[in-house]
Amino acid sequence: MRGKYRPQLLDLVRINTELAVKSTSKKAFRKLPNLSGAITALTNLKGIGPATASAILAAAFPEQAPYMADESMLSTPGVEATDYTLAEYLNYAERIKTCTEQLAKK
Numbered sequence: 001m002r003g004k005y006r007p008q009l010l011d012l013v014r015i016n017t018e019l020a021v022k023s024t025s026k027k028a029f030r031k032l033p034n035l036s037g038a039i040t041a042l043t044n045l046k047g048i049g050p051a052t053a054s055a056i057l058a059a060a061f062p063e064q065a066p067y068m069a070d071e072s073m074l075s076t077p078g079v080e081a082t083d084y085t086l087a088e089y090l091n092y093a094e095r096i097k098t099c100t101e102q103l104a105k106k
Contacts, residue, residue, distance in 0.1 A: 012047030013046060015046045015047070016045050024045050025042070028042045028053075028057070029060060035089070035093055039086055049084055050084050050088075051068040051089075055068070066096045068088075068092060076095050076096065078095050
């Protein structure tokens with residue numbers, strides 16, 4: 001899975017205005033706990049894909065949105081970790097949720 005270095009993404013991110021970032025972030029945060037809606041909202045920003053969107057959500061709401069880190073995904077049973085798609089993230093998030101619920105019972 002290992003993410004590829006894409007220097008052009010930073011140029012795309014810089015195109016986003018402060019107003020766009022703030023309004024899109026607020027819109028995404030209001031969609032929680034609907035991870036699909038929140039990730040989709042954030043990926044409307046230029047240069048933001050599901051992995052970066054998951055980092056934004058995890059920073060603000062770590063108990064609701066796991067970060068789509070390569071190492072974590074690769075070590076999560078049932079996660080293929082082959083690409084950075086919304087479907088892959090949602091599968092990963094569900095597996096993490098199940099795992100944390102099982103650990104909380106112990």
